[in-house]
Amino acid sequence: MSTHGENYLTAERGWRSWITTRDHKRIGVMYLTVILISVLLGGLFALAVRLHLWNPDGLLVSNDVYNRLFTLHGAVMIFLFIIPGIPAAFGNFVLPMMLGARDVAFPRLNLLSFYLYLAGTVFFLAVLVFGGIDTGWTLYPPYSFESGKGLALLLALLGVFIIGFSSILTGVNFIATMHNMRPKGMGFFDMPLFAWGLYATSIIQVIATPVLGITVALGFVEYLFHIGLFMPEYGGDPVLFQHFFWFYSHPAVYIMILPAMGVVSEVVSVFSRKPIFGYRFIAMSSIAIAIIGFLVWGHHMFVSGQSKWASVIFSVLTLLVAIPSAIKVFNWLATMYRGSIRLDTPMVYVLSFLLLFGVGGLTGLFLGSLSTDVPLHDTYFVVAHFHFVMVGSVLSAFMAALHYWWPKMTGRLYDERIGRWTAVMVLLGFLLTFVPQFIMGAEGAPRRYATYPYEWELLSRLSTVGAFVLGSGMFASLINLLQSLRRGGRRAPANPWGAATLEWFTTSPPDPHNFHGLPPLTGPYNFSVLQYIGGETGWVRRDGYNV
Amino acid sequence: MAGHDAKTASGPEQFLLDHFDSPAAQLHTAKLGMWVFLASEILFFSGLFTAYAVYRGNHPEMFAYGQHFLDWRMGALNTVVLITSSLAAALSVRFAQLGQQTALRRSLLAVIGCAIAFMVVKYLEYSHKITNGVVWGDGFSPSPEILAELPAALRALPVPEGMGRFFSIYYCMTGLHGIHVLVGIGIYVWIYRHAARGHYGPTYYNAVDNAALYWHLVDLIWIFLFPLFYLIG
Ligand code: HEM
Ligand SMILES: [Cu+2]
Numbered sequence: 001m002s003t004h005g006e007n008y009l010t011a012e013r014g015w016r017s018w019i020t021t022r023d024h025k026r027i028g029v030m031y032l033t034v035i036l037i038s039v040l041l042g043g044l045f046a047l048a049v050r051l052h053l054w055n056p057d058g059l060l061v062s063n064d065v066y067n068r069l070f071t072l073h074g075a076v077m078i079f080l081f082i083i084p085g086i087p088a089a090f091g092n093f094v095l096p097m098m099l100g101a102r103d104v105a106f107p108r109l110n111l112l113s114f115y116l117y118l119a120g121t122v123f124f125l126a127v128l129v130f131g132g133i134d135t136g137w138t139l140y141p142p143y144s145f146e147s148g149k150g151l152a153l154l155l156a157l158l159g160v161f162i163i164g165f166s167s168i169l170t171g172v173n174f175i176a177t178m179h180n181m182r183p184k185g186m187g188f189f190d191m192p193l194f195a196w197g198l199y200a201t202s203i204i205q206v207i208a209t210p211v212l213g214i215t216v217a218l219g220f221v222e223y224l225f226h227i228g229l230f231m232p233e234y235g236g237d238p239v240l241f242q243h244f245f246w247f248y249s250h251p252a253v254y255i256m257i258l259p260a261m262g263v264v265s266e267v268v269s270v271f272s273r274k275p276i277f278g279y280r281f282i283a284m285s286s287i288a289i290a291i292i293g294f295l296v297w298g299h300h301m302f303v304s305g306q307s308k309w310a311s312v313i314f315s316v317l318t319l320l321v322a323i324p325s326a327i328k329v330f331n332w333l334a335t336m337y338r339g340s341i342r343l344d345t346p347m348v349y350v351l352s353f354l355l356l357f358g359v360g361g362l363t364g365l366f367l368g369s370l371s372t373d374v375p376l377h378d379t380y381f382v383v384a385h386f387h388f389v390m391v392g393s394v395l396s397a398f399m400a401a402l403h404y405w406w407p408k409m410t411g412r413l414y415d416e417r418i419g420r421w422t423a424v425m426v427l428l429g430f431l432l433t434f435v436p437q438f439i440m441g442a443e444g445a446p447r448r449y450a451t452y453p454y455e456w457e458l459l460s461r462l463s464t465v466g467a468f469v470l471g472s473g474m475f476a477s478l479i480n481l482l483q484s485l486r487r488g489g490r491r492a493p494a495n496p497w498g499a500a501t502l503e504w505f506t507t508s509p510p511d512p513h514n515f516h517g518l519p520p521l522t523g524p525y526n527f528s529v530l531q532y533i534g535g536e537t538g539w540v541r542r543d544g545y546n547v
Numbered sequence: 548m549a550g551h552d553a554k555t556a557s558g559p560e561q562f563l564l565d566h567f568d569s570p571a572a573q574l575h576t577a578k579l580g581m582w583v584f585l586a587s588e589i590l591f592f593s594g595l596f597t598a599y600a601v602y603r604g605n606h607p608e609m610f611a612y613g614q615h616f617l618d619w620r621m622g623a624l625n626t627v628v629l630i631t632s633s634l635a636a637a638l639s640v641r642f643a644q645l646g647q648q649t650a651l652r653r654s655l656l657a658v659i660g661c662a663i664a665f666m667v668v669k670y671l672e673y674s675h676k677i678t679n680g681v682v683w684g685d686g687f688s689p690s691p692e693i694l695a696e697l698p699a700a701l702r703a704l705p706v707p708e709g710m711g712r713f714f715s716i717y718y719c720m721t722g723l724h725g726i727h728v729l730v731g732i733g734i735y736v737w738i739y740r741h742a743a744r745g746h747y748g749p750t751y752y753n754a755v756d757n758a759a760l761y762w763h764l765v766d767l768i769w770i771f772l773f774p775l776f777y778l779i780g
Contacts, residue, residue: 102566105576172583180576181566206587214594218719226684227715229598234684235709240601244594 007411007509022107023512027114028093029409032402034121035089036478038080043471045073050433050467053460058450066450067134072127074137075156079163080121082394083252086259087205088117088170090401091198093409095174097503097510098192100183100518105176109169116166123159127152136448138245141230141238145223153223157216164209164216167255171205174198185521192501192524193282197262200286204251204258204293212248215241239304246297254293256390258286260397261328264350267400268332270499271347272339275525278331285324292321302373311370318368325361329354344497345419349400352427356392360385363438378448381441384434392430399423399477407492411509412484419480425473432466493538498530505545519545570750581757585764588727592768595720599775602716612706613713614777615697616681616689618672622777625668626769632661633766636759643752648745651755655739658762662732669725676714683718687711717776724772727765734758 008025018026049069052060061069092110096103104110127133132152135144144153178191178199191199219241221227228234230241261282269276276282298306298314332354341347363385366372376382403423407413436459441447445456452460484490495504503510505519520543522529530539540546567573603610635657642651676682679693687710694702738758741747747755 106580107564107566109580168584168587172580172587175583176576176580179579180572206583207590210587210591211594214591217723218594218598221719226686227719228684228709228712229715229719235712237601240598244597 006512007507008512009411009509011512020111022103022111024092024096024104024107024110025409025510025514027110028089028091030114031084031092031117032089032409034118035081035085038076038121039474042073042076042081043474045069045076047467047471049073050464052450053452054464056452056454056457056460063450064134067448068131070448071133071136075127075133076124077390078137078252079160080124082256082390082398084117084163084167084170085256085394085398086263086401087174087198087201087255088113088167090194090263090405091170091174091259094405094503095177095195095198096181097506097514098195098501098524099177099181099186100502100515100521101177101181102513104173105181106173110173113166113169113173116162116169120159120161120163120166123155123162127156127159130155138249139219140245141219141222141236141241142232145219145231149223154220157220157223161213161216161220164213167205168209168213171202171209174202175206183518183521189280189283190521190523192262193265193276193279194259194262194501196283196286197258197260197265200290201255201258203287204255204290208248208251208255208294211244212252215244215248218244239301239306242301242304243297246300247294250297250300251290251293253386253389254289256394258289260353260394261286263397263401263404264332264353265328266499266501267346267350267404268335269525270497270527271342271344271350272336273342273498273527274335274339275527276331277334277337278327279525281327282331285327288324289321292317292324296321296368299368299373302370303377315368315370315373319365322361322365322368329358329361343420344403344416345414345423346400346404346497348420348423349396349403349426352423352430353393353396353400355427356388356396356430360388360392363388375444376441378446379441380437380445380447383447384437384441387434387437392434396426399426399474402481403477404497405503406481406484407496408503408508408510410485411492411507413490413492413496414481414484419477422473422477422480425476426470429466429468429470429473433463433470434466436460436463436466491536493536495530495539498527498532498539500524500526500530504539505541574751574753574756577753577757578760581760585760588764592720592723595716595723596771599716599720602712606707606709606712608707609710609713612701612704613710613717614779615701616676616693616714617717617777619777621668621672622773625665626773628661628665628668629766629769632658632665633763635661636762640752640756640759643742643747643755644749646748648742651747652739652742655735655742659732659735659739662728662735665728666725666732669721669728673718681714682711683715684711687714720772721776724765724768727768731758731762731765734761 008023012021018030021027048060049066052058052066052069058066060066092104130152132149133139133144133156139153139156178188178195182188182191218227218229222230222234222236226234227236229236230238232238265276265282296314296318298310299318302311302315343351363381367376367382367385403414403419440456440459443456445452492508494506494508496508497504500522501524502515502519502521506515522541522543529541529543531542532539564573567576635654639651639654639658642648642654676693679690680686680688681693689706735758738754741754
């Protein structure tokens with residue numbers, strides 16, 4: 001393992017070399033930075049919301065400010081963090097390396113996507129400063145487009161539009177990369193499953209995001225010129241907006257979960273030291289989820305007044321999505337079965353994922369079934385459901401990815417013990433936050449209210465305590481990671497986990513050109529080619545190929 | 548790292564980015580990317596086509612009435628202009644492949660000229676309507692002059708309720724299409740400047756090729772807009 005020589009972090013110096021870079025690795029790191037800042041902000045808003053709900057009458061702020069807080073929390077977390085999160089940060093960093101390529105297909109476009117994302121984010125932050133949006137992240141008209149909402153709504157729409165465009169360009173880039181940058185000898189079915197997850201995600205990004213784009217563009221025009229598409233006041237139809245919105249936003253939940261599932265596939269296999277079970281099933285179920293996911297948006301509108309036959313069909317289709325999701329879960333469990341499981345930090349997060357995704361997915365079935373959704377719609381039950389899938393599953397997978405690829409990105413090893421315990425803390429905090437919300441929701445507590453009846457005081461307070469445990473766990477794990485960057489932090493070997501995908505067959509951190517020549521291809525889950533040396537060396541290949 | 552910068556040779560080879568093995572691979576990749584992007588563009592317009600379908604389904608009378616404010620001759624003229632430009636765009640790719648620089652430049656100019664002609668016609672149409680109160684939403688209040696242009700049978704009928712909605716959709720769709728034409732003009736001006744410096748030839752014509760793909764799509768969308776607004780009543 002060569003520790004001398006340049007790597008992508010040191011090859012060029014100065015901030016200028018960063019902001020003009022076309023290196024996918026640096027772009028990935030820049031995304032990661034902005035995304036982590038977003039998650040921090042979104043987390044602070046969440047804590048404020050939960051703190052306010054400590055008392056049934058509210059503790060901190062006026063009802064209006066409360067509405068703004070949960071809107072900010074939802075909008076920041078969804079548009080800035082969880083949708084771009086895994087693909088933009090980790091996809092950019094590892095996808096080309098997983099394919100043995102020098103870079104993504106269109107490096108310049110990649111940088112442009114980043115700047116669009118950044119500009120969109122700044123617009124969103126402008127909304128934070130000017131304030132005033134209190135509609136929830138869904139921005140339903142008529143309330144949201146009523147005149148007098150001011151600059152903030154326009155900025156928010158513009159921000160979403162720009163971020164959406166950035167995500168389309170990333171999708172285009174990834175699809176072209178996977179089609180055309182694979183080396184000879186690596187077929188589609190030889191790609192790591194993380195790449196498959198990104199492939200399915202990219203398809204959704206390219207096809208669904210423009211619909212969000214046109215929706216916000218029309219919202220813009222509606223707000224400025226009163227064209228009468230969405231606002232009943234001017235002769236429009238607000239339900240049309242809901243159709244448009246969910247035609248994007250339901251597939252968007254798969255934009256979030258599919259890359260997360262890709263991370264899980266990698267980590268489960270590496271930390272069980274067993275080839276992934278049912279590779280083709282996992283790969284194809286991603287595509288199946290992507291396709292069926294386009295046909296179920298109406299399950300968000302069971303009580304909107306859409307036709308009852310539409311509701312029945314949407315309900316049936318929604319239940320269908322459960323099949324490919326379950327296929328994946330069973331394959332992961334089969335991979336772990338009789339594996340030699342190591343509970344390193346990424347794996348702890350992945351076990352959280354499996355538990356929480358199980359619960360989140362199953363409660364999705366309650367909501368997807370027409371008859372049970374009618375009483376549960378817009379209660380805390382829905383809130384708990386989507387937090388189980390978005391926080392419990394996607395955030396866990398994001399943290400797993402962060403800990404898994406951190407040594408590759410930075411060349412440093414974090415403290416494994418602290419990492420593991422913070423992961424457990426995140427899990428426990430999470431359960432404490434959201435299990436009470438399931439109970440409250442089943443009892444009928446409506447979401448998005450600043451106050452609530454006294455009977456829910458205890459459950460609500462438990463949830464608040466949980467949120468702070470969760471937040472502290474997250475914060476501690478980030479500190480743990482940053483600690484490893486100190487001078488004298490432990491250096492990471494090229495392959496600390498014994499993984500067999502190509503990104504581990506180059507130095508940590510990688511060379512600016514990723515590889516000096518393509519490593520011999522041995523298959524992404526073929527662990528028999530690896531041998532553990534330990535210490536500063538980690539895992540090496542038996543065939544003598546050395547980085 | 549200098550890795551991604553174009554090589555410093557002159558001639559078309561300078562555009563081979565060094566993470567590709569060959570010019571052919573680069574062209575192939577660029578085209579794939581463009582096709583995927585165009586899929587995205589189609590979905591972008593699809594939202595508007597959906598709005599069109601919904602409103603037409605709910606208010607057929609608005610569409611039957613509103614159509615008479617649109618001059619099918621202007622629409623047909625623009626259709627011919629755009630089809631011609633698409634032909635020129637296709638020829639520009641061919642000329643680039645053959646390395647015929649003069650013909651390439653001329654065909655590019657033809658595309659730009661047609662696109663500008665399209666926008667001029669569009670401007671005439673829009674301004675005639677807007678000055679006569681034929682606008683979107685609640686602002687719709689046609690002037691007596693423009694009403695006088697309608698067929699006599701129609702003039703006898705009352706103006707349908709909420710007529711402005713038809714023009715909301717009309718302006719949104721044709722406006723968005725117009726923005727795409729403007730972007731196309733920008734792209735073709737940029738390409739022309741490269742072509743004038745002789746950057747394109749048999750081994751490198753990716754940009755010309757991709758611009759033509761984009762332009763055909765813009766053309767195709769108009770081919771749908773024209774009958775939907777001007778012809779079927
Ligand atoms: C796996 C099977 C899943 C099913 C069957 C399912 C079903 C549903 C249904 C029916 C609703 C609407 C509930 C209502 O408003 O009455 C819903 C809401 C939601 N789901 Fe899921 N879901 C699934 C997975 C996911 C995943 C993976 C995510 C995200 C990663 C997700 C995120 C959301 C969000 C964000 C909402 C609420 C949006 C809002 O009203 O603000 N779901 N889900
Ligand atoms: Cu959904």
